[in-house]
Amino acid sequence: MNTSFWIARRLRLRGVGGSTTGVVIAVAGVALALIIMEFTLAIVVGFKDGIRSRLMGFDAQLTVCPADGKTLEASPVLIDAVHKRLPDADIRLSLRQPALLKTDNDFEGLVFLAQSPDADFSFEKSNIVAGEWPDYASDSCDNKIVISVPTAQALGLGVGDRVYSTFFIDGNVKMRRHTIAALFQSNFGEYDKTVAYASLRGIQRVTGLDSLGGNRLDIRGIQLDEIATKAERLQAGLISDAAAGRLDQYYPVDSVLRTGALYFNWLSLLDTNVTVIFILMLSVAGLTLISSLFILILERVTMIGVLRAMGATKPFIRRIFIDMAMRLAGLGMIIGNVVGIGLLLLQKYTHAVPLDPDMYYLNSVPVEINVWAFVALNIGVAVVTWVILVLPARLASSIDPAKTVKYE
Secondary structure, X not given: OOHHHHHHHHHHHHOOOOOOHHHHHHHHHHHHHHHXXXXXXXXXXXXXXXXXXXXXXXXXXXXXXOOOOOOEEOOHHHHHHHHHHOOOOEEEEEEEEEEEEEOOOOEEEEEEEEEOOOOOOHHHHHOEEEEOOOOOOOHHHOOEEEEEHHHHHHHOOOOOOEEEEEEEEOOEEEEEEEEEEEEEOXXXXXXXXXXXXXXXXXXXXXXXXXXXXXXXXXXXXXXXXXXXXXXXXXXXHHHHHXXXXXXXXXXXXXXXXXHOHHHHHHHHHHHHHHHHHHHHHHHHHHHHHHXXXXXXXXXXXXXXXXXXXXXXXXXHHHHHHHHHHHHHHHHHHHHHHHHHHHHHHHHHHHOOOEOOHHHHOOOEOOOOOOHHHHHHHHHHHHHHHHHHOHHHHHHHHOOOHHHHHHHO
């Protein structure tokens, strides 16, 4: 049996010759620090994933626009040029048209977003809170629109109501009567206040475009870490095709990293906050353990002197107190993991702690538990704890047996 480990175990469990204050402080300090770090990691990761998924849902990862900023034709040549560089991407013809939504008493300005009817609208459908998403592939839905809850509240409208839309096309005023098929709410205030969905075919008729006409190609299905690389690849390919005469004009490529730069930069600042919190919590846990170990050492000066008088070496004494402190830290980590992960799972599945969506864009505190990240966190805490405990353990091993009597 490892003698130093056995002595450390007996000291911790029995508390011979001293109080349990140091034990309680050590365990509580490590548990609390680990709980805070796990909360920070899970909430920040969940928040970043939640915001990023919404940004990637609201806007295409990449967009191909006409050089003059007006309209483009989704010709087979252009579609093939995009597919050649991004064979697995989801390409949608998109038409965005500003309009006024008008009732008898009020009006609201917004932008109608119309996309290819065969596109994947799963994200848009996930935000529906009333009514049903129209089947825009059917001619019967050409005059059906989907507006946001804030817009509906501002105009006093609901599902099934009819409303006039006013368009300003090349200096001319055109009006259409639309039926509200559904209401959506994304909790992104800027998006909810300015966007409404409509039939691509219906908006094309208003603007005088044919079935291939729009003002951008939306490209989706690209992972966040691949956006910059694929944007460069696509842009270089389209420039090459335009220079060779295979395309009728130069088509600039934009990305959500630029259009949503404000949000992405804001999210990147959260990583700095996480680093600061981790450093503070590790410092708290380390100082708590050091203080507790000093208390335990002072309570056991006589025992240390007896062991030294009996021939125990300094490394042996150091191992005793390091083993004891690591066992206390281990107990604190077990308690911290049980309590921390338990509370995080409770929040993940019950959404017990709400958020103001107008401020945070989400309805409740988001939680994302990454098992490997938590394992790495626990390993890091254990390693840092062991390094920190070297100093007080060296102090314990340096106690002179002859002076322990005077200490008594």
